[in-house]
Amino acid sequence: MFHLLEKRIQQAVSDHIKVRYDSSAQVALEQPKQSDFGELALPIAFQLARQLKKSPKAIAEELAGEIGAIEGVASLHAAGNGYLNVRLDRSIYAHGILNSVQSAADVTAGKTIVEHTNINPNKAAHIGHLRNAILGDTFVRMLRIAGNQVEVQNYIDNTGVQVADVVVGFHYLEKKSPNEVQALIDAGKFDYFCWDLYASMSSYYKENPDSLAWRSETLHAIEAGTGVQAELAHLVADAVVQAHIATMLRLNVVYDVLPRESEILHLQFWATAFEQLKERKAIYFETEGKNKGCWVMPGSAFSDFKEDEDSKVIVRSNGIVTYVGKDIAYQLWKFGLLGKDFYYQRFPHPGGYELWVTTDQPGKQADEPSPAFGNGSRVYNVIDSRQSYLQDVVVAGLKALGYEKQAAASVHFSYEMVALTPGTCIELGIALSEEDKRRAYVEVSGRKGLGVKADDLIDTLIAKAAEEVESRHPEAEAAVNKRVADEIAIGALRFFMLKFTRNSVIAFDLREALSFEGETGPYVQYAAVRAENIWRKLAERGQRMPDFVNELDAAAMGRQLADEGCWQLLLQASHTDVSIARAIASGEPAHVAKYAFQLAQAFNTFYHEYPVLAEENQEKKVFLLWMTQYFRQQLERTLGVLGIAVPEYM
């Protein structure tokens, strides 16, 4: 409803200034700083002032007098030193909401691909990975609720150095056969076992530099897909991916397809991309200097500033393709530009939902056709900002191949890292130097095995929530209390990861994350639960639910919304879609989290200000019940976008 009015006002003003002043200036709308200025403000007079050589104030007054009636607008008036303020017709507005009048959403044509999570399948997920997955998943939810077709990909680098290192650990150090590794997998917590093994490998390499030969030997075996190392790599990667998917499912994060690096190699995706790159002269063979014998992309391709920018090596002199090279091939496939596709099969996992994984064999494809993957018209890569250089090279690759449109539709959805506060490090038993203790935050390293594992954090949050729920509802069923505690813990975690804008480093503080008060997920959940409680109490008292559409006519709405407090609250509650649209445009899920918090604040104000069930005036009571229902609906929708559930009680 709000967006519809925005568009209508924009159109009316735009038409008017075109005829009246022959101006095609963009008509901007903003929210006034103070609510008594009205619901919308147009700074258009400031824009016109220069062209017309008149004071903004005079223009605003002229406009206010001359623009005729606009449906749904009560009045236009000049204010301040040149604002044109708009007051909406409250009863028309409320009636529009009640009857679900909406404007058509601005949907992007074609399919949007969002790649996120993308964790190396060699150890347990940590908090940094959580930020990635939660950001990506929330962005997907935002796009979907706005009507976009979205495909979620989780890329699995199952042939890289990180997996190789764990395989080296199993094969050379622990001397374990595939059967023995399988037994470890069956024993559970395999991702945790690998976490420690991987950390110990880093220190082993350091003390025994000769052992690095094991790594390159293993890497070659894995890439070729032969021998016991390849078998181990396959076992390790699949088991760890299953663990990651189980962890993410706890957070309500799911995927459509898992493209794997092994298939990029085996199905010759890279070879095809390599041919394209050579053919279109996007890369060249270096014959001198430090990169002699390598295929490189000239620095000028991905840097606008310096001609002498260092070239980027795509294929090393030993013939091994770099990570960026494979990424260019993958990006081409995402846009349907490679002229090749994977084969697919279902990926067995504990979550139970439909999930596909790439394979290099046609196999059962004919029996059970998969959905069509790839071929997107817009691609978001959720990858942390440390990799922005590499992401720039990938986009430069598309450009150099002549795919300008796709290069422009490739978005590096970047975010800053999650670090730990010194206090939290000490609490977790991580030793710090005196220098680190004085920092605001300390970067953690998966290589050294330092950091907070995702499942540990979730467990801690659930335990804390369970304690709170138990103390408030000792009489409730244990299973339900458990479910409620899970939902609160996940709400707290998802909200915490979303409340910061993407390029702010999160200094993770355990105490802060464990807080369920103030600007947190549980605060918003609590507001929704309170709204639900009013309904429950109504039913318990044997009172009927009103039929709002028939009992609240425009006149009644007008009478009730004369109350300024109610009007402001209704207005706030009606901004959900506008806030989501804005968050999509800016690529900032934090805006939705902020809105959710403000919406919950508004509801809590309403809750304290207007005792709904005790209201004696019948019309007002029906109206307040409607407000309650509307708040509840908008809170649930907004939380849904954030991937947060509304518990049955709190």
Place this chain on the structure above:
RNA sequence: GGGCGCGUAGCUCAGGUGGAUAGAGCAUCAGCCUUCUAAGCUGAGGGUCGCAGGUUCGAGUCCUGCCGCGCCCA
């Protein structure tokens, strides 16, 4: 050395395309539970928006130069 990002209240952070008196949460202090559950609400104190210039009728927001911090590349 080059690139990217950050610097706003004691702490952690918001501040669409420049616009009206710079906002939250936490922490601190003072209040509110016989009420639709206090995971809540009301109020108070707390700011040279890193510094210096510039553009503009108007700059936390745009430009330039410094300073400090982080990350990436070499």
